[in-house]
Amino acid sequence: MSKLTALARHTSSAQEDYLKALYGLGAVEAAVPPSRLARELDVSPASVTDMLAKLAVLGLVTHDRAHGARLTPTGRGVALEMVRHHRLLEAYLVQALGYRWDEVHDEADRLEHCISEVLEQRMFQALGGPSFDPHGDPIPSTRGSLPREHDRCLLACKAGDRVRLSRVSDREPEKLRALRALGLELGTAFEVVGESRWEGPLELRLNQRLVQVPLGLARIAFVH
């Protein structure tokens, strides 16, 4: 990964969004089809073609029609920087400023593009060097390494499994509020009592209480 930060490299917000999305779609390991990226970013396929061409010129992605787009090592570096900014900001907003886990995503999405390396570092230090954000996602190190995740989706659990909530998707605030309302926070221990049948809810035992978890919530929850 390049030593230059995204700020010094003057990548635009939009470019950073594309790189971050590519990273999230696994463009480090395998090529990502443009259509997938278009859906993710809610832009037209034509826009994706344009932007991928620009990013290719900048040496941030490789791109051929047969396979799709992949991040170069430099592109991965920029993407990881954005992911680090995003997750660190989420952690900071929750721990230092009293945000709830359902309030931080949009704020972090805006701020991640304009914080300096200095601010990043100060927040990191203020939090004592956190490893995870408020949704259980790992915060990449400055060198770009990520702890391997061993969790599995709540949907994949079998009746009788005793697990803890380890991670949730940060995308949908409403679902996050619903999970919290059911008593599910990061680290909450519970037992899976009933698996989902015919797309019905899962049933959990949590603090002696039986709790029904709709499919849509179970899908964004991960446990170990």
Place this chain on the structure above:
Amino acid sequence: MSKLTALARHTSSAQEDYLKALYGLGAVEAAVPPSRLARELDVSPASVTDMLAKLAVLGLVTHDRAHGARLTPTGRGVALEMVRHHRLLEAYLVQALGYRWDEVHDEADRLEHCISEVLEQRMFQALGGPSFDPHGDPIPSTRGSLPREHDRCLLACKAGDRVRLSRVSDREPEKLRALRALGLELGTAFEVVGESRWEGPLELRLNQRLVQVPLGLARIAFVH
């Protein structure tokens, strides 16, 4: 002033910069010539003409050739919101994250455009409702009122004056570092021993020490 926040009103970063600059140049009280604004923002006069036309359509400025540009009440509201964001961010960075007073300006200039009202409020609360930023500039209230400033420029002081540093311009980090190196911080008390003669330095007595203050530093310092 409109109740809508700049975010909800979707003013662009650039528009907000123009409004803030106009506010700083006194476009509430008197019309500001476009050339002055162009110099301030380091853009061409033609760009200013363009942008003022857009802002006029949005009802944020009035603009006639004879006089120049003035902020409407709504425009003043947006400008003050940016000023509030900027100064609050500066205060937060210094007090909560250990920045020095010469490090905060650029960071705040970027962040002021993308923080939510929620974040603004959380920072305000975390600081206990501060009235001034680290350079002694007053932080406007949400309703847009500003405490009146009674300070005067250090340059205007006479020999024998006993005063305290109350405010400095936040624009030039190097000068801020130089002031600090001379022992001058907000609230520092000193006596003016010698006024500037033939554009030479002022002389101050500060903690029994005699200190020479170059004209360029005295110009950005204010006292009361």
Place this chain on the structure above:
DNA sequence: TAGCTAGCTTAGGCGTGCCTAAGACTTGGA
């Protein structure tokens, strides 16, 4: 193998925010 369809790219266009170059208006001095 031929044709259809899904997916990608090209072409052309739009709004924003900037630019330079050239014209118009004002204002003060000769």
Place this chain on the structure above:
DNA sequence: TCCAAGTCTTAGGCACGCCTAAGCTAGCTA
């Protein structure tokens, strides 16, 4: 009074990031 200088606007253009519409390609199915 009239010219010169400074100021402001107009005209035309560029990069960015997006769009729609139309064309191309490739792979699957009949």
